[in-house]
Amino acid sequence: MRSILINASNLHVGGGVQVATSFITELSKLLKSQIKSCDISVLCSEKVYQNLPSDFDKNSFTQFDVLDINGVRQLSSKLKEKFNGFDVCFTIFGPLYFTPKVKIHICGFAQPWIAYPDNVAYQKLPFKEWLKNKIKFKIQSFFFHRFDQLIVEQKHVKDALGKLGYDSNDISVVSNCVSAIYDDKNQWRPLDFDSSKLTNDIILGFIGRPYSHKNIVILNQVNEILVSKFQMHCDFIFTFTEAEMQQCGFAANNNFFSVGEISATQCPAFYDLLDALVFPSLLECFSASPIEAMKMNTTVIASDYPFVREVCGDAAFYFNPLSAEEIATAIFNAFSNNKLREEKKRLGSQLVSALPTAKDRAISYLNIIKRSL
Missing domain, CATH: 3.40.50.2000 (Glycogen Phosphorylase B;)
Structure with missing residues (x-):
């Protein structure tokens, strides 16, 4: 049976946590209602875990672990092993600053500083912060180029990345949506x-x-x-x-x-x-x-x-x-x-x-993962 890892261990604040929480919740419901064709495991941060609903059932997954990865801090070899050996790893939003030993690595992209490098926000930054950001996002862009596939939330982002040299054939669009909590x-x-x-x-x-x-x-x-x-x-x-x-x-x-x-x-x-x-x-x-x-x-x-x-x-x-x-x-x-x-x-x-639902988004993510297999 094919094995899939859902990685949300690097998400600690903001909208990324909400999307991860929503997707993992919807995915657990889908797995309950379907005959399993894959083994699906989850690594999520403490913040994502805390935001999961009270009735969330982690037993829907083959394995479920809480693990915090922060920025470029290196993981120990033992912790890195948790990412290895899967057919597909889906990092809900990246980048991830190391390369797991998996066959296919899919990553969500939501970094406008990279997609739009000539943005007006740069003009408002003091020089030191401007330079720091330029270096930071240059490094992030390097890691984003290493993923096998990217998922973005709007077509204009896919188009922008295409102009920057990313392969548009390896970029899928899955719209953001309102969480089912609402x-x-x-x-x-x-x-x-x-x-x-x-x-x-x-x-x-x-x-x-x-x-x-x-x-x-x-x-x-x-x-x-x-x-x-x-x-x-x-x-x-x-x-x-x-x-x-x-x-x-x-x-x-x-x-x-x-x-x-x-x-x-x-x-x-x-x-x-x-x-x-x-x-x-x-x-x-x-x-x-x-x-x-x-x-x-x-x-x-x-x-x-x-x-x-x-x-x-x-x-x-x-x-x-x-x-x-x-x-x-x-x-x-x-x-x-x-x-x-x-x-x-x-x-x-x-x-x-009229927007896609949280369940629709989860199904779209899952379809992209299955197609990659």
């Missing part, structure tokens, strides 16, 4: 946050980490413009650590709050707290945040870049993310026209309902 309220968990702290009528928020390309620091200026130009007082909510709030300069603003880092099961409660998701990112391959917000009937106000517009169409309000003035104006316009805002939410609901 359809199962029994799995939803409340936030550990006192909402009585919120004193303004409009609550805006961002979910994720404050990486430089997320362009989050600009919200300091946006807040000032909303008050001075539009007399609009809003509360801003984030999922940052205390250190990250300090790093962004948000701790000094009495209307900026954080619920702290949250699990996948708490995400619906976060979106439910918001009147609008504000998404000023400069660079993505694909972000699930806008479609998750739409699933929760939350207004989306986002960067007018293809990685958002190609997914959200007319269901979002858009702005130039390099201009705090334009971001503030987009927020003001969204809340000055309730009829239009409700119409966009209706469009968003229709859009999300």
